Amino acid sequence: MQSSGKTLINPPGAEQIYQHFQFSQAVRTGNSVWVSGQVGIDENTKPLEGIEAQARAAFSALQRVLAEAGAGLEDVVELVTYHTSMKEIGKFLKVKAEFIPEDFPAWTAVGVTELVMPGLLCEIRATAVIGSGSSKQDA
Numbered sequence: 313m314q315s316s317g318k319t320l321i322n323p324p325g326a327e328q329i330y331q332h333f334q335f336s337q338a339v340r341t342g343n344s345v346w347v348s349g350q351v352g353i354d355e356n357t358k359p360l361e362g363i364e365a366q367a368r369a370a371f372s373a374l375q376r377v378l379a380e381a382g383a384g385l386e387d388v389v390e391l392v393t394y395h396t397s398m399k400e401i402g403k404f405l406k407v408k409a410e411f412i413p414e415d416f417p418a419w420t421a422v423g424v425t426e427l428v429m430p431g432l433l434c435e436i437r438a439t440a441v442i443g444s445g446s447s448k449q450d451a
Contacts, residue, residue, distance in 0.1 A: 386445030
C-alpha cells in the first residue's frame with residue numbers, strides 16, 4: 313500500500329495484525345525501512361517456549377519483513393531489542409549471532425516489565441537502509 317512517498321510493508325499473513333492492531337509490519341520510504349517490533353509467536357499467535365525459540369522466531373519474522381521491503385539483515389543499521397529479563401541476554405546473543413554473525417548494526421537492549429502479550433520474553437525492531445550491507449569495502 314503506497315501513500316505520499318511511503319510504502320506500507322505487510323507480508324502475506326499480516327493482514328489481521330494490520331487491521332486489528334492498526335499498524336504495518338514496516339514502512340519504507342526511499343531506501344530506508346523501519347520495521348515494527350517482531351516477536352516470537354507460533355502460527356496461532358501464542359508465545360513460543362523459552363528465550364531462544366522466541367528470539368529465533370522474531371529474527372526470522374524480521375528477516376521475512378525485510379525481504380518483503382527489498383532488504384536483508386545485512387542492511388540493518390540499527391536494532392532495538394526489548395527484554396523482560398536481562399538475565400537471559402547471553403542466550404539472546406547466541407541466537408542474534410546466528411542471524412547477524414558480522415558487520416554488526418548499532419544495537420540498544422532495553423529491559424522492560426512486560427510486552428504486548430503475556431508470555432513474550434523479547435521483541436526486536438529494526439531500521440534498515442536498502443543496499444547498505446550488500447557490498448563490503450575496506451576502510
